[in-house]
Amino acid sequence: MKKTALITGASRGIGRAIAIELAKNGYHLALFCHSNIDMLNALAEELHANYKIEVYTYQGDVADYGFTIPACEDALDKLGQIDVLVNNAGIAHIGLLTDMSVDEWDNVINTNLSSVFYTSKAVAPSMVSRRAGNIINISSMWGTVGASCEVAYSASKGGVNSFTKAFAKELAPNGVAVNAITCGVVDTDMNGQLSPEEKAELAEEIPVGRFCDPGEIAQTVLSIINAPSYMTGQIIGVDGGYI
Template sequence: MKLLSETTVLITGGSRGIGAAIAERFATVGMRIVIHYLEAHEAANEVARRCITLGSEVMTISADLRSKEQLRRMKEKLDAEGFIPDIVVNNAGVSYYGLFTDVTEQEWDACMAINLKGTFMCTQLFVPHMVRQRYGRIINVSSVWGITGASCEVMYSAAKGGINAFTKALAKELAPSGVTVNAVAPGAVDTDMMKHLDEEERISLQAEIPAGRLANPDEIASLIYFLALPESSYITGQIISPNGGWQA
């Protein structure tokens, strides 16, 4: 079991929102951090600068999670720089909103490729290292809609529901090797994904949530940080939903 300062965490989609908050939370304890992004180069660098200020070693890296070849090259770069992840936070994802009858095959494939296939391929790439050292953490960022389903978000709900099933099954497979697998399934979080709401819709949504507000990304990051700690070794196969009592 490594010291926190000797532990490396890879955060996919780490250039903004929940991903950026996760990176900064891990940086407060001096973990070595890999910030993955697709195209947001400058945003990833800005997150990296904040993490470095907090005392962490940081590497930023770009890869399309839908491409096995790009993921292979990403791993080669991380291996070469000595940034081999002990913790993988599968945070990258996209949301889709619209009537089920309007969904095209191309949209369905794109949603599954980013949200579900990307999680599968990225996890598969780094599990062998964790198994060899008999220690590791895989934390998947899901959604409350993966538990309850959401009208007009059938694709997104299906993809996140798949991540929840993936989490439970893989946790059983890896438990004998000292590797935990959990998912965090947030409710409404104040990130760019909520920007499609106008002010009236936002007020209406907050009124539905018993806590009376959207979550702050830092609150989600704190839960993910807890699941990554060595002392969380008996928590595995869990889908934990911080949602302010919205979906109990």
């Protein structure tokens, strides 16, 4: 039986790792990116060649419903169905809240939280009609406990966590699971602004003693997909014991 997935923020980091992991497991893919379309297309060609799957790519801003909803609808049309929706796209903003502009605030909230609404609104009805599906939201431990100088990011991810719990209750009677992964410090470009010394100091604070590899988040996504459908509305921490 054909298996399909739609992944946002798929050109690099966690999203790229998830795309590779699902491709290895036979999923046909719709991959979204904001600007790295050449990188995404190269990944799509590689996955198609290696795993003989269909891969469709989309470039645009998931913070813009005028792009996101039509793109999701096109992916649904091309793939025939979406079994798994992975909301991974996200941006960070570091600085004092009082120094943050309204536009910067809106950009973080719309990219990290509103995009989850847009994709879910576009894809969930088809899952409900088939009484099957998985929505997996990539969140952050800061959405649970908050981080100084990352108020907008923390607020957006806290919103993702609450969205996950609430939407899971809406969709549970229709056999659709909604869960979130609260990531710890993952070794991606988002943490690229840290110096080697800062990374070493941060790693010492993590009980496991290292950053998370993006592939470990991808493996967690697959484990959620393969979990019993009774598991829904869960906020699953993958943070090396940090919180």
